[in-house]
Amino acid sequence: MLTIRDVRKSFQENEVLKGVSIEVEKGDVVVILGPSGSGKTTLLRSINFLERADSGTLDWEDIHLDLKHASRKDVALIRKKTAFVFQNYNLFKNKTALENVMEGLTVARKVPKKEAEKIAKEALDKVGLSERYDYYPSQLSGGQQQRVGIARAVAVNPDIILFDEPTSALDPELVGEVLNVIKTLAKEGTTMIVVTHEIKFAQEVANKVVFMDGGFVVEEGSANEIFNHPKEERTQQFLRRILPDYDYAI
């Protein structure tokens, strides 16, 4: 469904992505793992052009784009097919939960207000916030804000949802409520790419795992392959460090 090939991106002298390719099929839950600075987030941001890659291509059904030279129209097209959930929620501070979710519908997609409100309420109900429609972000906990962020992403009915470390900024006790929402979406067959450090969660929901380090994809495969039979030394090292009781079968 979506194929990204040979993405490169530098910030000044620092080459963050050194030719990364990934492939996503409909219904996939792709989890991208890797140490900090491995380029996971930059890769995710390159997909919907929050970051402009230096080179690379994107193929999505009948859309074929050069990531560096994509026109404004193409960028808009991709952004309408995707949704992004940010690490720091990034809700619109001046809008209520409901208005946050409606914005992408009424403004970007020209959905009539009545209908947008209905869709937005359904999305908020789905993430368990039916009591919080009219709350401003500052009146919500981190976990609730992130669930609004997810509702905002779900409401526009995207083909793929991109999650950028959706629980990294949360208190440990709030992580669960957010992960549960994402799990539910995964079970419903939502296609998603998730950058995360939550290994347990990754083991549970991923059907494809990509391990990145130093701007390269070191290894990719099914969750079972990566977690239980990693081939690369670097992957084994990473898993050992992140799962202290890790004991992989060879």
Next chain:
Amino acid sequence: MQDLGIRVLFLGNNFARLLQGLWITIRISLIAVALSIVFGVLLGILMTVKNPVIKAMTKIYLEFIRIMPQLVLLFLVFFGLTKSYGINLSGETSAIIVFTLWGTAEMGDLVRGALISIPKHQYESGAAIGLTKWQVYRYVIIPQILTRLVPLAINLTTRMIKTTSLVALIGVVEVLKVAQQIIEANRYTVPDSALWIYGTIFFLYFFACWPISLVAKRLEKKWKTT
């Protein structure tokens, strides 16, 4: 009452003349302020773009207007344009042009400050849900900067109203000029008229600026969301 200077206010149509003068002051200020807000927002947005040419041009404009005393600008536009290009502007038009130029520069800088105080991720989340650049400004950024701008813009507005007293020097008969005329005319009959007339003007300016502060307070309260 016979010896009180206050009677000068009620001689002939003196008070009405003062009010007329005040109206001219307010008319110049309000037109200039309205234009300044519109152009200032645009200038402020321009000042945040990355293009170095645009950046340099807006910077030069801002510094030029800031360094020049308003009086010099008034003379430049009123006398300078006529002398050099034969363009004959009325005093009031010149005043509106100068105060708009000044207000736009100041307002632009305020808008620029407010814009860069909005975190980058507010732009990004707008872009990520598919808003165009213009829609991000229209629906996400500008509503957020309005709350921050109101107190600053009010300050600027009252400063502009007060500074319009300079236009008397290019022959516009605004409230202060009327006051001087009244004082001159009654120099011998009411020697202490200056105190009363200027005192009145003090209140006139106060009543012109005060409602604006009140409106600002209400707006601030209304738009306060976080």
